[in-house]
Every structure is written in C-alpha cells, then in structure tokens.
Amino acid sequence: MGVSHLKKDIVPVVVIGGGPAGLTAAYELQKLSDTHVPRVFEASDMVGGISRTETHKGYRFDIGGHRFFTKVREVEDMWHEVMGDDFITVQRLSRIFYRNKFYDYPLRIFNALGNIGPYETYKIIGSFIKWKIRPRQQEDTFEDWVVNRFGGRLYMHFFHSYTKKVWGIPPSEIRADWAAQRIKNLSLPKAVWNAISGANDTASLIEEFQYPRLGPGMMWEKTRDLIREKGGSVETHSEVIQVNRDGNRVTSIDVRHWTEDGEKHTERVEGEEFVNSMAVRDLIHAFDPPPPPEVVEAADRLRYRDFLIVTLILDHADPFPDNWIYIHSPQVKVGRIQNFRAWSAEMLPDQNTASIGMEYFCQKGDGLWSSSDEDLRHLASEELEKLGLAKASDVIDHAVIRQPKAYPVYDSEYKDALDTVSGWLKTLENFQTVGRNGLHRYNNQDHSMLSAMYAARNILGEDHDVWDVNVERSYHEEFEAKPKKKAAPQSAVRKSTAL
Structure with a gap:
C-alpha cells in the first residue's frame, strides 16, 4: 500500500464524494484559502452524484429532474460564478395524473373542480372542516401531518397512494418531520388562495427556475474543472474503503483506485481535515477502529x-x-x-x-x-x-x-438512530459530514451545498453546525424532544428557508 507524502506548507483537506456537497466543499475552501488544498475522491466514473447528467447516443438526461432555485444567497452566487451564461430560464409546467385525468400542479381552481366534480369538492371541504375542528392531537407521522392540514378526503386522493409508491411503506410509517421539511408552509386554504389569486410563496411550487443548458451535470463538471485549475484534485474511479482514526482525530483514508480495464491499487491518503458526503451508514462501517457498538447498530437502522x-x-x-x-x-x-x-x-x-x-x-x-x-x-x-x-x-x-x-428514509426508527450516529460523529475533531446522504436528510441541492460551505468555513475557523442546515424553528418546536445545546448560527437561521 503506497503512502502519499504531503508538503508542510499546505493544509491537505480530504473530501469523500464528488457530488454537489463534496465538490462545493472543495470549491468554497479554495475560494476562501490559498493554503488549504482539497483532494476529492469519487467512487463512480462521473462527478455530480444524483445531480449528474447521463448520456446515451447524444441524449442527455437527469437522474430525476433538478431545478436550480434557491433563497440561499451563497448558493445562488456559486451557481452563477460557475455557470456564467450557461444558465437558461425554464417555465415550470407539471401536472398530476390521477383517475385518468390531469390535474394542474400547482392547483388551478377551475381545473381541479372540473376534474373532481362538485360532489367530491363538497366532501373535501367537509373533511377539511372536520379535521380543523377536531385535529389529530399527535403529529407523529406523515399521515397525521397531512390530514391535519388538508383533511382526510384530500389526503386519500392525492397523498396516500403516491407517497406509498415513492417510499414503499404506508404514510402512517413515515415521520411527520419529512412532511414539515418537504411541503412546509402549505395548507388547503393557502393552496386554494394561491389558485385564485396567483400568489405563491411556497418554494416547492415556483413557476420558473434556472437550469444548465446541458443538464445539471454541466454545473458539477465545470466545478470539477475549476477545482483542478486552482491546484486541487478530483479523482474518479476512487472508492474510499476505510477511514482511519486515532481517538477523536481522523488521520487518513484508504482509497481503492481502479482503471477502466479493471486494474486496482490501494492508496493511503493522509490529511489534516476531512469532509465526508458518502452515505452515513456506509461511513460508520468504514471507520477503523470502529465506533462503539451502539453507534454501529444505530447506523444499520438507517434506511x-x-x-x-x-x-x-x-x-x-x-x-x-x-x-x-x-x-x-x-x-x-x-x-x-x-x-x-x-x-x-x-x-x-x-x-x-x-x-x-x-x-x-x-x-x-x-x-x-x-x-x-x-x-x-x-x-x-x-x-x-x-x-x-x-x-x-x-x-x-x-x-x-x-x-x-x-x-x-424517514421511518419511525430513523430519528433516534440518527441522533446516536450524529452524536458520535460530532466528537471527531477534524471530520465533518455533509450533503443529503452524509447527513441522512432529504435536502435539495441548495441545502446540501450550504452544509458543505459551512464545513469549509469551519475548517478555516468559523463555527457552524452543519446538522442544523434546513432545520427551521418550526421543525424544532414540533419535533425536537428537547432543545439543542448548540444554537444554529444566525446566518443558518436567516438563510435556511429554501425549497
């Protein structure tokens, strides 16, 4: 096993994962420091993670659609710094196919009433009034959360079957905090008012967005190139298989590199600081020596x-x-x-x-x-x-x-398990985890990027809690069993309102 020898006049920063979070951490670090040099390792053959753009015979396609819309100023600035004139503005048009009819989404009042009919409209309104008068007292599940805001009838029509299709489990087994995070600030009266007035302050229902002309992968391919131009490295076909630590400090990682013809070799890469964006369940199993048994057991409960x-x-x-x-x-x-x-x-x-x-x-x-x-x-x-x-x-x-x-997955076990895992990870002095899978949080791209920006700034001496990104005050009030000892930075509270 080879060992990389590092120059003393630079601070080597190891970044695990070449998706939006990992590449953003490296980009932000280079933007703010001339002495911190990132080395990014990506297991697959492409950068961008789930935001990459795949190609087939000249056809380009997303792994799901990726809108570029945010209220986070730092993220907006980075997008434009990297993309320049390669952004286009796209008008949003999306619909729901249900019972052989198309429903405009966001809701258009005459389209919705015409499709669902006056009788069912009456039943939906009656159900909504019923649940407002006598709401479920406990909002533990996605089903509880939606029924209290939309009524049982609308929940049955537009939430139950689709949510089960997406997650593979009934909505009664999904935690309410997923709904609070993903469809926050929306209720039946607001949806109707938006449909009548044209008003809309719900981020998930924006009418237009920006988009790289060649797909979201264009953003991350350009970011990769900029990191390399500034002296950092981004290495694909490079899987991190072990994270080595000495007590509360991570000392190195072991990386398995391979070529397209299948040849493999393993390298030990030392560093002063480490930023991770691989799935936190896999991360816990990569540590040597391993974390305490209860932390490993908790990680195995994350789905x-x-x-x-x-x-x-x-x-x-x-x-x-x-x-x-x-x-x-x-x-x-x-x-x-x-x-x-x-x-x-x-x-x-x-x-x-x-x-x-x-x-x-x-x-x-x-x-x-x-x-x-x-x-x-x-x-x-x-x-x-x-x-x-x-x-x-x-x-x-x-x-x-x-x-x-x-x-x-935000199932009934995830929160206790994640609290145990994150509690142990926070004891590491020079190691941070960011992004959707690194935090086990269903963030959009902008909040994954913001968590990575905060990690980079922490390396340079600031003090941000990356676990608090996209966790709003209402979320804490409704779902936290006890107050957090460490408050989120004011910048996080001020800016964590997108998507």
Whole structure:
C-alpha cells in the first residue's frame, strides 16, 4: 500500500464524494484559502452524484429532474460564478395524473373542480372542516401531518397512494418531520388562495427556475474543472474503503483506485481535515477502529430508497408539454415521468424525437431493480401507452440507470438512530459530514451545498453546525424532544428557508 507524502506548507483537506456537497466543499475552501488544498475522491466514473447528467447516443438526461432555485444567497452566487451564461430560464409546467385525468400542479381552481366534480369538492371541504375542528392531537407521522392540514378526503386522493409508491411503506410509517421539511408552509386554504389569486410563496411550487443548458451535470463538471485549475484534485474511479482514526482525530483514508480495464491499487491518503458526503451508514462501517457498538447498530437502522430511470427515445416530438408529470395511478408502477426537452432543447441531439424519463422508486435487489434492461424498456413502454401518452411502438431506443441510496428514509426508527450516529460523529475533531446522504436528510441541492460551505468555513475557523442546515424553528418546536445545546448560527437561521 503506497503512502502519499504531503508538503508542510499546505493544509491537505480530504473530501469523500464528488457530488454537489463534496465538490462545493472543495470549491468554497479554495475560494476562501490559498493554503488549504482539497483532494476529492469519487467512487463512480462521473462527478455530480444524483445531480449528474447521463448520456446515451447524444441524449442527455437527469437522474430525476433538478431545478436550480434557491433563497440561499451563497448558493445562488456559486451557481452563477460557475455557470456564467450557461444558465437558461425554464417555465415550470407539471401536472398530476390521477383517475385518468390531469390535474394542474400547482392547483388551478377551475381545473381541479372540473376534474373532481362538485360532489367530491363538497366532501373535501367537509373533511377539511372536520379535521380543523377536531385535529389529530399527535403529529407523529406523515399521515397525521397531512390530514391535519388538508383533511382526510384530500389526503386519500392525492397523498396516500403516491407517497406509498415513492417510499414503499404506508404514510402512517413515515415521520411527520419529512412532511414539515418537504411541503412546509402549505395548507388547503393557502393552496386554494394561491389558485385564485396567483400568489405563491411556497418554494416547492415556483413557476420558473434556472437550469444548465446541458443538464445539471454541466454545473458539477465545470466545478470539477475549476477545482483542478486552482491546484486541487478530483479523482474518479476512487472508492474510499476505510477511514482511519486515532481517538477523536481522523488521520487518513484508504482509497481503492481502479482503471477502466479493471486494474486496482490501494492508496493511503493522509490529511489534516476531512469532509465526508458518502452515505452515513456506509461511513460508520468504514471507520477503523470502529465506533462503539451502539453507534454501529444505530447506523444499520438507517434506511434508503433506491431509484431507477428508464429513458425512452420516441420517434416523434414531445407527447406532452410538461417538465414532469406525477403519476398517482396505482395501476402502473411508474411514479414520475420527465420530458427532457421541456427542461432544455439541448438535451436532445434530434429535435424530431422525444426523450422521456420513466422514473421508478424501488429497493436494490427487488423485482424492479433486478429486471433486465430489456424487461424495463418493455414495462416502461407499455405503461407509457397505458397512460395514453404515447404508443409502445413509438419507442426506438432506451437507456436504464439504477441509482442506489437516492433518498434517505424517514421511518419511525430513523430519528433516534440518527441522533446516536450524529452524536458520535460530532466528537471527531477534524471530520465533518455533509450533503443529503452524509447527513441522512432529504435536502435539495441548495441545502446540501450550504452544509458543505459551512464545513469549509469551519475548517478555516468559523463555527457552524452543519446538522442544523434546513432545520427551521418550526421543525424544532414540533419535533425536537428537547432543545439543542448548540444554537444554529444566525446566518443558518436567516438563510435556511429554501425549497
């Protein structure tokens, strides 16, 4: 095993993971310091993590859609510093497919009433009044949280089946804090008022957003290049297999490098500071010596939802104008459908075709995940036709991408487990963990980036709690069993209001 020898006049910073969080930590560090030199290790062959852009015969597609919208000024600034003129402004158009009808999303009052009918509208309003008068006293679950704000009838129509499809478990087993984080600041009266007035201050329902003209991966490929230009390194095909520590200090990591022809070698990389963005469950198992048994046991209780996308190339232009469509119908397995030209025309090499992403939520090793690419093409094509969007015979090509650990799961056990894991990680003096999987928090891209920016600033002497990013005061009041001893920095409280 080779050992990297480091110059004494620089401060080596090791970054685990080349997704948005890892690359942002390296970029921010170089922006603020000439002496701290980052070395980023990414296990796969591409940077960008779940925000990468895959390609197939010139067709470019996301691993899910990635809007660039934020209220976090630092993140907005970085996007524009990196992308320059390569951003385009995209008008949002998205709908819900339910009971063979399309519902505009955000809600359009006449569209919704026309689809659902006067009788069901009356029942929804009655249900809402009932639950406002006699709400559930405990909001422990996603179901509790939604019913109290929308009523049981609307929950049954638009939340129950889709949420179960996405997560693979009933909404009654998902923690309420996921709802508070992801659909905060929205209720039935506000949704109706937004529909009537055109007002909208709910970040998840924004009407337009920015987007790199060649997909989100363009952002992270440019960030990688800038890091390298400034003297840092970003190494793909480099899997971190061990994190070595001496007491409360991490001393080095072991990295398995491999070439495209399969040759492998292992390197021990020393550092003064370490930033992690790999999944926290895997991270805990990578430590040598290992953490206490109760920490390892807690990490093993953290769960993830996996994802795959079947991109279908059609022999004609777009079958629908939406950026994406949510598929609530339980008659099909697909959960969401992307139209990549509606994001950017440059995602397609041939404008006489269409590129349609059929997204499936699954578990690694289950029937969907284990299906052959050809079987998945057949399934996706048949479901596209069953939904009345295009004929299966219109499909002329396809590509399949499987994405493990796409979403951290907020089940009934996750919070106690995560508290145990994070409590131990916070005892490490020179090691921070950031990003969606590094914090086991269903953050959007902007908050993953903000946690990484704070980690970089902490290395340079500031004092930010990265675990508090995107944890609002209302979240603490509703779900924290006891107050935190360390308050969030004022900048975090002020700016953690996006998405």
